[in-house]
Amino acid sequence: MSADVFGLNKNTIVAAAVSCAAVFGVAALMRGGTASAIGWAAVIVAASAAAAILAFTIVFSVLFGAPYLPTDRRNLASMMELAAVKPGDRVADLGSGDGRILIAAAKLGATAEGWEVNPLIWAWSLWRVRRAGVGKSVRLHLGSYWGAPMSGFSVVTLFLIQSKMPRMARKLRQELAAGSRVVSYVFKFSEWEPAATNGHGVRLYVMPGDRK
């Protein structure tokens, strides 16, 4: 199984495991006797797992703003293309999710660092990066991107949420060197003019020489 196929189906796999436990539980309940006790246990485990995963994800979304939603393959390729990621680039993905952008950048010869605040997703990304064989080119930080030092990065990738964009614009203008490329998926920097767009939500911004 290739890394991408497995990675894209992560949520499906968890949902399938929980559903299997639930189906097994219901079947055992219908048979009665000892099977019934096993059935109840399976239903309780499945319900608890589903509730825990849902609660954890919702709590993180509410607290930190951007929910976990991976960039699709086509737009990820566009992000790399518009930013012209190449060997020698240092790429930062702020809110790095399952690590797919870092993996793509590393495969293009760049070094890449991600900041991810959700420990479950961060742990998953660690495993994906290792499995993709790019561990030497990728660093994964567990923590908020607001504290991530941006100096030295030539490319920054973002898939945040609109309410976080003004603060992120101030951070990037203060910390990035002139000429650094910033690629945002879906959400715009309202005060900046994009240098390019793919027409499907990916926008490239190039840091100007002056600082505001």
Ligand SMILES: C[S@@+](CC[C@H](N)C(=O)[O-])C[C@H]1O[C@@H](n2cnc3c(N)ncnc32)[C@H](O)[C@@H]1O
């Ligand atoms: C929409 S997802 C994008 C994931 C990945 N960049 C991609 O494009 O596939 C946003 C990610 O940002 C993470 N996140 C939200 N707020 C954060 C913060 N303050 N610091 C670090 N990560 C954060 C979320 O947990 C989520 O995984």
